[in-house]
Amino acid sequence: MVDPRRHGTLKSTPRDSERHRAREDPASGAAPFIPGGLDALLVLLRHGQTQFIVENRFQGAMEAPLTALGERQARMAGRRLAAPHAPPPLPIPDSSPFAIVHSPLGRARRSAELVVEEMTAAGRATPPLRSDPGFSEIAQGPWEGLTDKEITARFGDALGNWRRWPTRFHAAGGENLDEVARRVETSLSRLLSEMADGSVPGTMDRHQVLGYGDVGRERRWSLVVAHGGVFRVVACRLFGLPLEHFWNFDFGLGAISVIEIRAGRAVMLALNLYSHLAPDAEPSAGESSERNASGAL
Numbered sequence: 001m002v003d004p005r006r007h008g009t010l011k012s013t014p015r016d017s018e019r020h021r022a023r024e025d026p027a028s029g030a031a032p033f034i035p036g037g038l039d040a041l042l043v044l045l046r047h048g049q050t051q052f053i054v055e056n057r058f059q060g061a062m063e064a065p066l067t068a069l070g071e072r073q074a075r076m077a078g079r080r081l082a083a084p085h086a087p088p089p090l091p092i093p094d095s096s097p098f099a100i101v102h103s104p105l106g107r108a109r110r111s112a113e114l115v116v117e118e119m120t121a122a123g124r125a126t127p128p129l130r131s132d133p134g135f136s137e138i139a140q141g142p143w144e145g146l147t148d149k150e151i152t153a154r155f156g157d158a159l160g161n162w163r164r165w166p167t168r169f170h171a172a173g174g175e176n177l178d179e180v181a182r183r184v185e186t187s188l189s190r191l192l193s194e195m196a197d198g199s200v201p202g203t204m205d206r207h208q209v210l211g212y213g214d215v216g217r218e219r220r221w222s223l224v225v226a227h228g229g230v231f232r233v234v235a236c237r238l239f240g241l242p243l244e245h246f247w248n249f250d251f252g253l254g255a256i257s258v259i260e261i262r263a264g265r266a267v268m269l270a271l272n273l274y275s276h277l278a279p280d281a282e283p284s285a286g287e288s289s290e291r292n293a294s295g296a297l
Contacts, residue, residue: 030265031240033189037201038264040192041092041221042238043081044231044257047103047111048073053253056147058296060140060174060229063106073254073281074111078118080256080276081223091258091269092221096125098195101187102225104131111254112225134187135234137227138180138297141173148296163295166246177233177243184233192261195220202263219260229297231257238266252283 030036048070052059066074081097084090102112109131116126143151143159151159161169170176199220224234228251235249236242238259251257254277258270274282 031238033185033192034238034261034264034266035192035196036264037203038192038196038261039199039202039219040098040195040261041219041269042191042259042261043092043097043221043223044234044251044259045077045081045111045115045223045225046228046231046251046253046255047107047225048114048254050107052145056296057145058140058143058148058151059107059137059227060144060171060297061105061137062144066107066110069281070107070253071110071114073277074114075118076276076278076281077111077254077256078115079122081115082119082122082124088275090256090273091260093218095218095221097127097223098220099127099130099191099222100225101130101132101135101191101222103135103137103227103230104133105136105227108135108225108227112223115223115225132187132191134183134190135224135226135230136183138177138229138233139171139173139175140297141171143171143174159295163247165244167243177246180230180233181237181243184230184237188234188237191222191224195222195261204263204265206263208262227297235259239268240266254281255283 047066049067050059050064050070051067052062052064054067057064080086080090081092083094084092085094100112100116102108109129112129116129119126143155146154155171158169158171162171167177231251232246232249233243236245241248250272252272252274255272255274256270256276257272260267260269277283
């Protein structure tokens, strides 16, 4: 993993360096790239529906434009994030995001732009959008642009292996999960270090159960707009899970997930919230499960 502080991408202060040297014991479950003591929130938003998804095509790193429904999903997510305490409340502060980072792929960039438009229209200040290639979708080589049936006919064995053993098999010419994990860690390390800089460190010596008040104090939060495949890697890395757990996570179109960083340890607060989507824009559970099982990204 590249340490962005050593490569000049971030400035550090003596106080910042000192607090980041103070890591929790590895037994606490904290991922090693999370700054020690960091109290913050990461909000993950998957982009809206694309034309490739409608056509059941694998996307990967290929460009695929949002459909009209996909744009509507992104706008509704933006309205929800602009009013997080409207019922049912989101587990994030009623404040402006510290950073909004997106994958450079057009479907994520456009979704982020629409989110910002809606937040601005609601009177919520937003930071400048920032593209980060570390959150780009996993490249799937020659599978990209092909339908599930076409890939099955031409690469059936490889596709079946990818669905079963994602750490051992991937599309020829595409990325393997170790490669993706390295770029994800670099981007997460950069973002979390920025959020930690100048913030008040938290501690494990407090209530760790929601409802007691301690864990709900005001913290910085950042939004990452990206893709289902790369978010699976983000989840594995933040929770210290082997990449064999890649298929244990799924992220719906236009759905919001919230991961708290509590004194340097990742805690899942919400996964795949989509109550903000209108009935015609809600993801179908059956369609989502079917696409997840297909191995499509």
